[in-house]
Amino acid sequence: MNSRERFLACMRFEPMDRAPDWEMGYWAGTLDRWHDEGLPRHPQGPQGLVPGAGVKGEGFPWRRGEPKDWAVHDYLGLDKGIEKIDGEWGVYPHFERRVLEEDDVNITYVAADGTVEQVRKDSSSLPHVLDWPVKDRASWEQLKAERLRIDITGRLSPEWPQQVAEYRERDWPLVIGGPFLGVFSSLRTLLGFERMMYAFFDEPELVRDILSHLTELWLSLFEEVLSQTDVDYAYFWEDMSFKSGSMVSPRIFRAFLLPVYQRINAFFREHGIDVIWTDCDGNILKLIPLWLGVGVNCMFPLEVHPGNDPVALKQQYGRDLLIRGGFDKFALWQGREAVLAELRRIEPMVLAGGYIPHVDHRCPALVPWDTYCYYVWEKCHMLGWPEDMIKAFPFYQHWQGR
Numbered sequence: 001m002n003s004r005e006r007f008l009a010c011m012r013f014e015p016m017d018r019a020p021d022w023e024m025g026y027w028a029g030t031l032d033r034w035h036d037e038g039l040p041r042h043p044q045g046p047q048g049l050v051p052g053a054g055v056k057g058e059g060f061p062w063r064r065g066e067p068k069d070w071a072v073h074d075y076l077g078l079d080k081g082i083e084k085i086d087g088e089w090g091v092y093p094h095f096e097r098r099v100l101e102e103d104d105v106n107i108t109y110v111a112a113d114g115t116v117e118q119v120r121k122d123s124s125s126l127p128h129v130l131d132w133p134v135k136d137r138a139s140w141e142q143l144k145a146e147r148l149r150i151d152i153t154g155r156l157s158p159e160w161p162q163q164v165a166e167y168r169e170r171d172w173p174l175v176i177g178g179p180f181l182g183v184f185s186s187l188r189t190l191l192g193f194e195r196m197m198y199a200f201f202d203e204p205e206l207v208r209d210i211l212s213h214l215t216e217l218w219l220s221l222f223e224e225v226l227s228q229t230d231v232d233y234a235y236f237w238e239d240m241s242f243k244s245g246s247m248v249s250p251r252i253f254r255a256f257l258l259p260v261y262q263r264i265n266a267f268f269r270e271h272g273i274d275v276i277w278t279d280c281d282g283n284i285l286k287l288i289p290l291w292l293g294v295g296v297n298c299m300f301p302l303e304v305h306p307g308n309d310p311v312a313l314k315q316q317y318g319r320d321l322l323i324r325g326g327f328d329k330f331a332l333w334q335g336r337e338a339v340l341a342e343l344r345r346i347e348p349m350v351l352a353g354g355y356i357p358h359v360d361h362r363c364p365a366l367v368p369w370d371t372y373c374y375y376v377w378e379k380c381h382m383l384g385w386p387e388d389m390i391k392a393f394p395f396y397q398h399w400q401g402r
Contacts, residue, residue, distance in 0.1 A: 002171035003080035013353040018384030022059030029365035037369035042071035077393040080172040086157040090180030132192040177235035233275035241282030265295030301325030
């Protein structure tokens with residue numbers, strides 16, 4: 001089976017040769033360490049990454065031109081990964097990057113989405129957002145008229161016709177969605193977290209107008225895209241949970257977010273898309289039944305440490321719930337025994353289908369390369385790779401099962 005066929009069979013509980021072999025990704029510092037410890041560099045590998053930058057693996061939707069891992073993919077023999085439709089679903093045309101302030105330590109600038117960000121010049125931390133484009137009704141109306149017009153002009157890649165032709169022959173999964181396709185997350189991007197949380201109570205009509213307009217925008221854009229190509233699944237990016245639970249109550253979810261999910265997901269289903277997943281870190285236990293109720297049926301990356309147990313969740317929800325991720329990254333720096341125990345714990349789910357195992361977020365720099373090779377070696381056996389194929393991977397020559 002090819003990567004696309006294997007993914008769809010797994011998600012639909014159909015027979016497959018083995019489970020998909022993907023990883024979510026890595027931090028730049030992780031790859032730097034692994035290169036020092038034996039991972040060969042790749043000529044197409046991303047260059048000049050700042051220490052806090054994330055690098056996408058084969059299991060994370062990749063948009064052409066974004067930083068993507070090639071070294072780990074080739075060396076460990078991972079399956080072909082997921083490609084994301086190359087479109088702009090949010091603020092467009094982009095804001096011009098404009099420096100507002102600069103000193104010896106920091107630089108403050110207007111980013112493409114209209115937020116104001118401050119970053120350290122030594123790249124020792126991630127950007128800190130200071131301001132957001134929607135401050136009141138007037139600024140929303142201006143943004144809506146200027147940069148959220150319901151018009152697909154310019155929102156697709158200049159290579160779109162060529163991409164569509166390639167999609168017809170694809171043997172990898174294709175997805176529609178992305179960072180700005182998120183009900184909660186799009187509000188946060190426009191308003192900022194604190195103002196958004198107050199707005200649910202103080203300015204509910206503004207919130208509803210924003211979400212209503214975004215819904216119409218997304219439906220219009222996706223209708224045009226899906227008239228030219230099919231896709232294999234859709235996804236929302238939300239990140240709406242802390243380590244202890246959801247950032248919003250069920251009441252707020254039902255009052256504001258639910259109508260958007262219902263309309264968008266009904267559209268996806270009408271277009272034959274039966275796998276719809278959300279990217280949300282943190283503890284999502286109380287959100288899962290809400291998402292399932294509006295048609296989101298796959299959870300990713302299912303971080304274990306905040307309290308999400310993939311085994312218990314599959315027992316609770318059965319085939320109604322699809323899962324990607326769920327291998328506790330903490331096991332990777334606790335040694336081989338912990339790695340093997342975690343793999344054995346999730347193995348029954350792999351055999352049952354509807355589950356793609358991989359590390360439950362980007363792999364951190366605490367993980368030694370040798371331990372990661374051991375994890376991949378054992379995971380390949382669990383997924384069902386034939387022994388002769390595993391031994392043919394380049395990493396086996398380095399590691400040789402030791």
